[in-house]
Amino acid sequence: MANSDIEFTVEDGESVLDAALRLGLPVPYGCKTGGCGACRARVVEGTVEHVHDPRALSNSERDAGLALLCQAEARSDLTVDVQLLARDGRHKVRSVPARVDVKERISHDVVHLVLQLPKARPFDYLPGQYVDILLRDGRRRSFSIASPPSADNRIEMQLRHVPGGSFVSYVINEMPDCAVLRIQGPLGGFYLRDAPERPAIFIAGGTGFAPIRAMLMDALARGETRPLHLYWGARASHDLYEHELAEQWGRDYPNLHYTPVLSEPADGDGWTGATGFVHEQVVRDFPDCSGCDVYLSGPPVLVESAKRDLADCGLRPERTFYDAFEYAFVTWPEDERPGAAR
Ligand code: FES
Structure with a gap:
């Protein structure tokens, strides 16, 4: 593994993820079927083959050298850059x-x-x-x-x-x-990367707010100082079910910037805030987001649209974090x- 002394053997017909888990390495994963993207990692050296359709991996992510370890079999010696979870077993499934x-x-x-x-x-x-x-x-x-x-x-x-x-x-x-x-x-x-020099943009759709809520509660309690930009998209104002909490964060923490975005404000909403699709507001606010990390959480269509449109704003695939599931x-x-x- 890159930047470590960890070496392991991948058997024929075995995925890189299964080999790592067999050795007890705390590699992040989720669905194990190529659908969520949780096991994405960068192949620094060597060749892998995705044995089934890695549907959570876009072409631009592939071009950037990313692979889904749950679907990837080794076709040569490999060096893989993976951010491991805690090695003391705390995060064991x-x-x-x-x-x-x-x-x-x-x-x-x-x-x-x-x-x-x-x-x-x-x-x-x-x-x-x-x-x-x-x-x-x-x-x-x-x-x-x-x-x-x-x-x-x-x-x-x-x-x-x-x-x-x-x-x-x-x-x-x-x-x-x-x-x-x-x-x-x-x-x-899907968890906050330790990159204090990079502003973090969080884009939530509907109840995709939930994991971002956990991240922000933790980050703010720890005294995180990097700029944190929260964009929460919903249809109408009654769908922003913890709008007051997010507004309160914005008042209490000067580095937290909250932008709610409604796609279909109701007549009675009296809405004067941003409208449209939530990721489009991010594109307007960050025409160059090459220096940012972006965290996406919501329906697959939101994740896919945001990945595509923010890539045009310079967002690097390896600095885009999401778990794409359809629960x-x-x-x-x-x-x-x-x-x-x-
Ligand atoms: S665990 Fe590999 S894509 Fe979900």
Whole structure:
């Protein structure tokens, strides 16, 4: 691995990610199917072949030498530049029970959950990562953690309700108080990079705000001083379900700049702020963002559009961070109700 003395062998037919995990290396990953981009890394030397379609990798990312380690097999000796998670095992993926302590509807379509995890062993993660809720049949649903690690081992989530029998419908309408779910995590490679000299731009769409909320809460509490630009896009003002919190950050922290952007302000909104698609506002404000890091969280169409349009503003692929998953849109068939979760 680049900038380290770590060496390992990748077997024939084995992905680079699986080889690293087999040796216990804390490489970030998520879906393992080429869809989320969490295992992206730069191949500094050597050749890899993606054995299946690495759909979370754009052509410009490929041209920049990035690969998806979960899909990449070695075709020569390799040097790979990966930012490892903690090497003391703190961020190791594991399954734990999670009791629902708080279930609160905080907008017309968002429910806020607080889950109590077992106190015996801290559930450590990097703000921005996500967990999977496990189902009895082996299927899973992915949700970002909306809060930084806490001493009492509680995590928060913000789930958006979509019509059509979604998991969130179950959570809102049927899930009993104090339900116990089973979760697995932490997962993903979406966390704040240590780059104090580079302004960070956060672009959230809808409940894509959740992992960015966790990152910012942690960064602000740590006294982060780099410029932090938060752009939060939604349809109408009632979709900005924690607008006051973000505004308060802007008042309390001089390096935090908050720009809400509405794509379809309602007649009664009296909206005088930015309008359009959220990433287009970033393009207007940062016509040259070559010196910035950009963190994207939201529907795949937002992530793809922002990557494409900000690349034209000089954003480097290796300074663009996201986990592209589609949890907000999945449905939850009748037979998968998590009364059934292990
Ligand atoms: S873990 Fe490789 S793309 Fe998701």
